[in-house]
Amino acid sequence: MQGQSNYEIRFTLLASTLVLALAGCATTSSPTVGGGNVSYGDSKAVETVTTDLGSTDIQMISEKMTQSLIQHPLIQDLIRKRQLLMASPVKNKTSEYFDTRLITDTILTQLQKSGVRYAIEGEDMQNQVDELRRQNQSGLYDKGKSVKMGRMQGAKYRIDGSISSIVKKNVDIKDVYYKMNLRLVEIETGIVEWSDEKDIRKSARR
Amino acid sequence: MYSKRRITVAALSLIVLSTLSVAAPASGLISSKVELTTSNDNVQVTDLRAVQSDRLLRVQAELTNFSPYNQQVYYRFKWLDKNGFTVWDDEPWKPMIVYGSQRQIINVSPPSLFATDFRLVLHSSQR
Numbered sequence: 001m002q003g004q005s006n007y008e009i010r011f012t013l014l015a016s017t018l019v020l021a022l023a024g025c026a027t028t029s030s031p032t033v034g035g036g037n038v039s040y041g042d043s044k045a046v047e048t049v050t051t052d053l054g055s056t057d058i059q060m061i062s063e064k065m066t067q068s069l070i071q072h073p074l075i076q077d078l079i080r081k082r083q084l085l086m087a088s089p090v091k092n093k094t095s096e097y098f099d100t101r102l103i104t105d106t107i108l109t110q111l112q113k114s115g116v117r118y119a120i121e122g123e124d125m126q127n128q129v130d131e132l133r134r135q136n137q138s139g140l141y142d143k144g145k146s147v148k149m150g151r152m153q154g155a156k157y158r159i160d161g162s163i164s165s166i167v168k169k170n171v172d173i174k175d176v177y178y179k180m181n182l183r184l185v186e187i188e189t190g191i192v193e194w195s196d197e198k199d200i201r202k203s204a205r206r
Numbered sequence: 207m208y209s210k211r212r213i214t215v216a217a218l219s220l221i222v223l224s225t226l227s228v229a230a231p232a233s234g235l236i237s238s239k240v241e242l243t244t245s246n247d248n249v250q251v252t253d254l255r256a257v258q259s260d261r262l263l264r265v266q267a268e269l270t271n272f273s274p275y276n277q278q279v280y281y282r283f284k285w286l287d288k289n290g291f292t293v294w295d296d297e298p299w300k301p302m303i304v305y306g307s308q309r310q311i312i313n314v315s316p317p318s319l320f321a322t323d324f325r326l327v328l329h330s331s332q333r
Contacts (some may be wrong), residue, residue, distance in 0.1 A: 044282070044296050044297065044298040044299055045298075045299060046280055046298075046299045046300075046301050055298075056298055056299070056301075059298035060298060060300055063297065063298065063317060066317045067314060067315045067316070067317050070262065070315065070316075070317060070318075070319065071262055071264075071315050073260075076260070076261070076262075076319075079319075110317050113294075113317075113318055114317070114318050114319045114320070115319070
């Protein structure tokens with residue numbers, strides 16, 4: 001009886017050691033967790049899954065607009081004078097749903113890397129106002145170490161635009177043409193100081 | 207990898223201009239500025255020009271399709287500073303069709319004012 005129990009304990013220990021060793025081998029072969037059905041890809045790769053607006057289109061549009069804007073003397077002047085830019089929402093006139101802020105946010109982020117300063121707009125304003133009120137009106141903060149109300153700065157220029165699409169299809173092929181327009185408007189005068197467009201054609205056999 | 211005959215025959219030039227100085231074209235510099243990811247001899251970079259003007263680099267590359275068939279190519283630029291460090295994240299690959307026996311021009315500026323040098327990375331599938 002005693003011998004059989006010892007045998008069982010030894011067998012359990014051996015089995016546990018084997019399981020641990022195998023588990024160790026599995027984790028040291030590659031630093032991943034999961035069954036292998038999910039993998040990471042190149043976020044800059046050309047995406048051709050469908051003709052819908054995709055990551056490559058957004059990236060190409062943003063890049064083209066940033067490159068075009070940065071060449072404009074007005075933007076270089078804006079950087080020198082530390083004036084402010086803002087982005088109004090881009091109108092989505094296509095038949096698809098996507099968040100157009102992806103485009104304007106990317107453009108603003110890329111411009112900022114070259115020294116452009118931008119002010120927040122509509123959707124972000126509520127958070128800004130909430131924080132200003134919290135620091136000034138809640139009575140929770142040390143007045144000497146709180147930000148002051150009434151010191152926000154307005155932008156001199158704003159970016160706005162639209163994206164449209166034309167979809168054609170027959171039994172064999174679906175063809176989609178996208179056109180993105182972007183404009184730089186001087187807010188005080190309403191004058192359009194710069195505009196550019198980027199068009200993309202995507203076709204798929206059905 | 208790179209057809210030297212075609213490079214020699216084609217008008218190869220890299221012109222680096224500033225607002226004040228103009229450098230003479232230097233031949234053979236294309237290979238130092240172009241990185242090919244595939245060995246497709248059908249599409250070649252046959253002209254490459256760069257101009258530094260008003261703090262901003264401007265680059266023009268001419269791709270020539272030596273075959274009679276349309277070629278799908280993908281390209282992107284790497285933007286570098288004067289010390290060879292990259293000043294920008296990886297660009298997205300951009301698709302482009304070079305029509306059979308035609309030339310296609312790529313005209314770009316870096317998205318950053320800090321870029322003073324570049325590499326053109328070209329990927330083309332053999333057809």
